Amino acid sequence: MNQAEAAKRIAELTALLLEYGRAYYDLDAPIVSDYEYDQYMQELRALEAEFPALLSPDSPSQKVQGHASSKFEKVTHTVQMASLQDVFSFEQVDAFLERIAKELPNPYFTVEPKIDGLSVSLEYANGVLVRGSTRGDGFVGENVTENLMTIASIPQKLSGTNLPPMLEVRGEVYMSREQFACLTAQQEAASEPTFRNPRNAAAGSLRQKDAAVTAKRGLDILVFNLQQIEGMTFTTHAQTMDTLAGFGLPMVPYNRYPADAAAIHAAILQIGEERETYPFDIDGVVIKVDDLSQREQLGMTAKYPKWAVAYKFPPEEKVTTLQDIEIQVGRTGVLTPVAVFDPIRLAGTSVSRATLHNQQFITEKDIRIGDRIRVRKAGEIIPEVLASESHAPDAVPYRIPERCPACGAPTEKDAEFAAVRCFNPACPAQVFRSIVHFASKAGMQIDGLGPAIVQQLLDNRLIASPADLYTLTQEQLLSLEGFQAKSAANLLQAIEHSKAQPLDRVIAALGIRNIGQSAAVLLCDRFGSMDAIRHATAEEMETIDGFGSIMAQSVVKAFASDSFATLITRLEALGVQMTYKQKTAVDTRFSNMTFVLTGTLPTMKRDDAKALIESFGGKVSGSVSKKTSVVVAGEEAGSKLTRAESLGIPIWDEAELLRQTQADSSNA
Secondary structure: OOHHHHHHHHHHHHHHHHHHHHHHHHOOOOOOOHHHHHHHHHHHHHHHHHOHHHOOOOOOOOOOOOOOOOOOOEEEOOOOOOOOEEEOOHHHHHHHHHHHHHHOOOOEEEEEEEEOOEEEEEEEEOOEEEEEEEOOOOOEEEEOHHHHOOOOOOOOEOOOOOOOOEEEEEEEEEOOHHHHHHHHHHHHHOOOOOOOOHHHHHHHHHOOOOHHHHHOOOOEEEEEEEEEEOOOOOOEHHHHHHHHHHOOOOEOOOEEEEOOHHHHHHHHHHHHHHHHHOOOOEEEEEEEEOEHHHHHHHOEOOOOEOOEEEEEOOOEEEEEEEEEEEEEEOOOOEEEEEEEEEEEEEOOEEEEEEEOOOHHHHHHHOOOOOOEEEEEEOOOOOOEEEEEEEOOOOOOOOOOOOEOOOOOOEEEEOOOOOOEEEOOOOOHHHHHHHHHHHHOOOOOOOOOOOHHHHHHHHHOOOOOOHHHHHHOOHHHHHOOOOOOHHHHHHHHHHHHHHOOOOHHHHHHHOOOOOOOHHHHHHHHHHHOEHHHHHHOOHHHHHOOOOOOHHHHHHHHHHHHOHHHHHHHHHHHHOOOOOEOOOOOOOOOOOOOOEEEEEOEOOOOOHHHHHHHHHHOOOEEEOOOOOOOOEEEEOEOOOHHHHHHHHHOOOEEOHHHHHHHHHOOOOOO
């Protein structure tokens, strides 16, 4: 690879890592596994090492990702909350140990499990907790004191006498696997989106504006470092850990070792073997120089301390027996094969099912019922089948059935996708999932109407389509097991209130393929009513900025269906909103202008910036095109900014956006 090729790949990796980092750290909603993220980061570091002229101080390899949210007061850390250098093999561990041994006489190390949670700072004044904050970017975090005070394992007053006048410690807030399972069950019962893993559940629960929500989530903490202290001095990390434990702080377990690679290897392996016995998830092992003066001597890079590394566990894989392949029929009729296998423990949880995606996936890997299969679960991702290790003697190649298992209708290969689909609109599996989606928070937001109740209504033949929800009566609900007068009245009231949901919600609730909430808003902004959308052509829809041909064809195809048209007619007759109340802008200085927001703005949340633009008559799109009028860019703006620059589109920062909106309209 030459330097030009390396520069292009570094730019690609930087954009990916910034996008993935924002989803993980700022939004608590990861879009790739830890393993995939680490692989991209390793590739970036290798290229930067090979081509040092291309190394930027703003590279994700050089800066801690994460930003303080504008919904919390910001806290500037007196002591930087640094990240750790990751290593992925014992060879890399040995290289770290050898480097330290060359620089220091007789170094000792502490070894401890690396908890997969959210790093926070706790500050105590004369033994009383006065402030707690998140790490943020390592220099500036979020003040979440009130939320941290709801965590039972955090002492609000330290124990013992002769407490220091000032103390700051660093810990990891986590959600136990047991608590995570309970929370997930509650969210599923309420038809709410679930967190992907305990780490994101912990982060999302702690970063709540309402501390009462945090209090219900059952979070815990373990402290792993002394940040600063007044009135006491220490020579080793081990001494600080023992002293903090004496103050009543819950501490991460650790052991102390000389610079003996074999002993540290054994400690890592032991922690790996014991990881399932911990109540919390761990994703590796932290190795630190114990002597505090030696740490000072070694110093830090811009992002990492030179005196510590984090050994990351490789993706965990196990072999089990495939007992069956079940077919799930989705809301749009897609038949998805699911592997059902003997339960195994992966990353601390019991796993017995994994998607097999489609027929092509099964054929390529030659997966057959009865096979010994290899399954992996890397961090928070859904378990996946990697390969078939061996076939059972009587195993035969598997084919997705030619008839839908839910309704018996013939299945067809979807011409657009590598999927087999049931096209019967009356298929009970599709009806169930479509009604669940219709009532969900992504649709009509009917509180209390979760999957279990939808299934109960279907089983008792009280509903057969979303429209039937609006014909339910108190008498019908009281005939069902589990319903009392109050719960029946509450559900009927929630259904009635949903009639007033705006048209974009109705469109999203209908579950048209490729049409989510953002696309629904675009349609409603352009056409204004259900009737106008129904009669619009694909060509007219494609003139909407951010609305592609596939989306347009999906809408036209949906409205061409007799069953869909009947559903719309019934919903309208039953009082569901069918017109769109356009947002009126008193000052229309941004009329006919399309904005794109990218990166993290210094003080404004993206939704606030979007609302500000729309209040002046502008539109906000998710993608940059020749039709884009202005790109508003914040920190870590990625490919959208690059494309805007290549197209010569004006670029504003937050300050310019505010100046444009605060200026007199005659001068804007």
